Amino acid sequence: MTQAIQRRPETPAVVRAHTLQNSIKVEQLTCSIGAELSNVSLAAAAVDDTLLAEIRSLLLKHRVLFFRDQDISRAEHVAFARRFGELEDHPVAGSDPDHPGLVRIYKSLDSKKEHYENAFHCDATWRECPPFGCVLRCVETPEVGGDTIWVNMVEAYKKLPDSVKARIEGLRAKHSIEHTFGAAMPPEARAKLAAQYPAAEHPVVRTHPETGEKILFVCGFASHFVNYHTPQNVRYGQDFTIEANNLMNYLISQAEIPEYQVRFRWRRNSFAFWDNRCTQHYAVQDYWPAVRKMERAGIIGDKPY
Amino acid sequence: MALELEQLTRVIGSEIRGLDLNQVDATMAAKIKTALNERLVLVFRDQVLTRDAHKRFARFFGTGQLQRHALSRSGDPEILDVKTDKDSKFTAGEGWHTDVSCEAAPISASMLYLTRMPEGGGGDTLFANMIEAYERLSEPVKAFVRTLKAVHDGALPWKTIYGIDPKPGTTYPRYEHPVVIRHPDTDREVLFVNRGFTTHLTGVSLQESRFLLEMLFNHIEASPQIQCRVQWRPNTLVMWDNVATQHHAVWDYFPQSRYAERVSSLGVELSAAA
Numbered sequence A: 001m002t003q004a005i006q007r008r009p010e011t012p013a014v015v016r017a018h019t020l021q022n023s024i025k026v027e028q029l030t031c032s033i034g035a036e037l038s039n040v041s042l043a044a045a046a047v048d049d050t051l052l053a054e055i056r057s058l059l060l061k062h063r064v065l066f067f068r069d070q071d072i073s074r075a076e077h078v079a080f081a082r083r084f085g086e087l088e089d090h091p092v093a094g095s096d097p098d099h100p101g102l103v104r105i106y107k108s109l110d111s112k113k114e115h116y117e118n119a120f121h122c123d124a125t126w127r128e129c130p131p132f133g134c135v136l137r138c139v140e141t142p143e144v145g146g147d148t149i150w151v152n153m154v155e156a157y158k159k160l161p162d163s164v165k166a167r168i169e170g171l172r173a174k175h176s177i178e179h180t181f182g183a184a185m186p187p188e189a190r191a192k193l194a195a196q197y198p199a200a201e202h203p204v205v206r207t208h209p210e211t212g213e214k215i216l217f218v219c220g221f222a223s224h225f226v227n228y229h230t231p232q233n234v235r236y237g238q239d240f241t242i243e244a245n246n247l248m249n250y251l252i253s254q255a256e257i258p259e260y261q262v263r264f265r266w267r268r269n270s271f272a273f274w275d276n277r278c279t280q281h282y283a284v285q286d287y288w289p290a291v292r293k294m295e296r297a298g299i300i301g302d303k304p305y
Numbered sequence B: 001m002a003l004e005l006e007q008l009t010r011v012i013g014s015e016i017r018g019l020d021l022n023q024v025d026a027t028m029a030a031k032i033k034t035a036l037n038e039r040l041v042l043v044f045r046d047q048v049l050t051r052d053a054h055k056r057f058a059r060f061f062g063t064g065q066l067q068r069h070a071l072s073r074s075g076d077p078e079i080l081d082v083k084t085d086k087d088s089k090f091t092a093g094e095g096w097h098t099d100v101s102c103e104a105a106p107i108s109a110s111m112l113y114l115t116r117m118p119e120g121g122g123g124d125t126l127f128a129n130m131i132e133a134y135e136r137l138s139e140p141v142k143a144f145v146r147t148l149k150a151v152h153d154g155a156l157p158w159k160t161i162y163g164i165d166p167k168p169g170t171t172y173p174r175y176e177h178p179v180v181i182r183h184p185d186t187d188r189e190v191l192f193v194n195r196g197f198t199t200h201l202t203g204v205s206l207q208e209s210r211f212l213l214e215m216l217f218n219h220i221e222a223s224p225q226i227q228c229r230v231q232w233r234p235n236t237l238v239m240w241d242n243v244a245t246q247h248h249a250v251w252d253y254f255p256q257s258r259y260a261e262r263v264s265s266l267g268v269e270l271s272a273a274a
Helices: A017-022 A049-062 A074-082 A153-158 A162-168 A187-196 A237-256 B026-039 B051-058 B130-135 B139-145 B155-161 B206-221
Strands: A025-028 A035-038 A064-067 A099-107 A133-140 A148-152 A172-175 A200-203 A205-207 A214-216 A222-225 A261-264 A271-275 A279-283 A292-299 B004-007 B014-017 B041-044 B080-084 B109-116 B125-129 B149-153 B174-178 B180-182 B189-191 B198-202 B227-230 B237-241 B245-249 B258-265
Touching (some): A025 A049, A049 A064, A049 A271, A074 A133, A148 A271, A153 A237, A162 A237, A271 A279, B004 B026, B014 B026, B026 B237, B051 B109, B125 B130, B130 B189, B130 B206
Parallel strands (some): A035 A064
Antiparallel strands (some): A148 A279, B004 B014, B080 B258, B125 B227, B149 B174
C-alpha cells in the first residue's frame, strides 16, 4: 500500500486579502460549495509555493475549485497535482501512457449508452486510502450537456437530525469495487477484480484530516454496514436487513439534496480541483451520443478515521 | 424577430437574451409559448417589470386568467409574494413539487420575478423535466403506472407542513389525477405525481402506494440528467411549464433574505395519456 506524502502545506494556509487583490480572484458559486478562481495559471501555481498555499486553503474552504481557460500541457497538469501528493492509476479506466497517473475518461460516439451511467460518489472509496482529491481537465465537451455536480458532505453531516447522528456514531461500512465497476463483468473477471482490490472498511462518519470537520462518508460504493448487528439495533433478523438497508439508503440519498450541491458547466480547458475527502460528485449523462473527453489526476490520500 | 436562446442543459431550460418583456405582443408571446413547450423553463435576464407588467405578460399564457393565490400576502391575490428571511422556519417550495397540483385544472405556467437576491448569492432553483422522467422509466413500469391515479391534496403542504388552516367554512382543494397525463398543448406523456401534493395512489393498498410513490419520487430526485439548475441574478424572471416540470427552491442562504413575486396563468383540466 502506497503511503500518502506531503499532506501539509509548507506555509500556513492563510489567505491574505491584499494578496488576493493582486493575484487569485475568487467567485463563490453557491452558499454551500464551489468557487471559480480566475487570474491564476495552474502551471504557474505548480512552481509557486505562495500560490499553491492559497489554492490549498481555498480548497479547504470551498471544497471544489474551478478554473477556466487553462491552456496548459499534460505535464503541467500532472506537475500541479503532484504538489499535493503522489498520483494513482485506475484499474478500469486507462491512463495516458506518457503521463502515468493521468486517467483518461473518454466517451466517444460509439460508447454504449450504459457506459454513461452514474451515481453520486466519492472517488475510489473501495481503496483503503481513497484519493485526497482530483484535478480534472475537460479536453473536449459537447456544447450543451455533460455537467458535473459536486456535493458538500460536511454540510450533509452537519444538517442530519441529531437522532440520526447518534444512530450512526461509530458505524462502519464496506466499500467495494466488486459490486460497482465489477457488476457488469463476467463472473471470473469480477472475482479477479475483487481479489485484487478487496473491499475496504471505512467509518460512516469520517474526520477531515486537515480541518477536523465531520463528514458523512457513505456513497454508491458502500455495500453494507459491518457493525450494525448489535443487540441495541437488532431484535429479530428483519431489523437487520430492513433497518440497516433503510438507514444506508437514507444516508446515501443525502447527496441528492440540492442545498448541498453546485452544478458546473464545462468548457474546453476548464479544470476542477476537488477535495475528495469531503465531497461527492455526479457526472450528468445527458449527452449520449457525443464526444466528451476528460483527464483526471487522482492524488493518493490517507486512511479515513 | 427570432428568439435568442441558449440551452442550459440538453433536455430542459433555455436562457433568452435581448428581449424586454414589457414589449411582448401576441406574436412574440406565441413564439415564447413555442419555446416554452420545447424547453419547459425559460430564463429572462435584465427585466425591469412593474407588477402590472408582470401580470400583463402572464395573461398571454394558459387560459389568459391568473391564479388567485390563497396564501398571498402581497395585497394583490394575483401576486404571490415569496419571502424567506432569518425568521423563516421553511422556505416556499423547499422540496420537489409542482405548484398547486391539487386543483382540477392546475396552473399552466408560472412566472417568478426576483425582487431581492440574498447577499452573498445562493438561492438557485432546480427544475426537472417530467416528460423525460416518464420517458426514462422502464417499459414495464411505464405500462403499469399509466393505469394508476393519484390524489393530490392542498392540505398536505399547507396544513401539514406550513400549519395554516383553510379559511373558515372551506377546505383546501383535493383532486384525483391520472399518474401519467397528456400534456394539454403538446400531447406528450407526463409523469404527474409530486412529493409536495400527492398523498397516495388510489386502487392499490396504502403500503403499495407508499413504495410505488417513493420509487417514482426517488427516480426524479436521483436523476440530475433530467434537471437544470438556474442561478438567479437581480432582474431575472423565470417562466416554467408547471404541468410538465417539478421544481425545488434551494435554501442555502440562511440567514440572508430572498424575495420574489410569482404570477401564474391558469390551465385546463388534465386528462390521462391515451
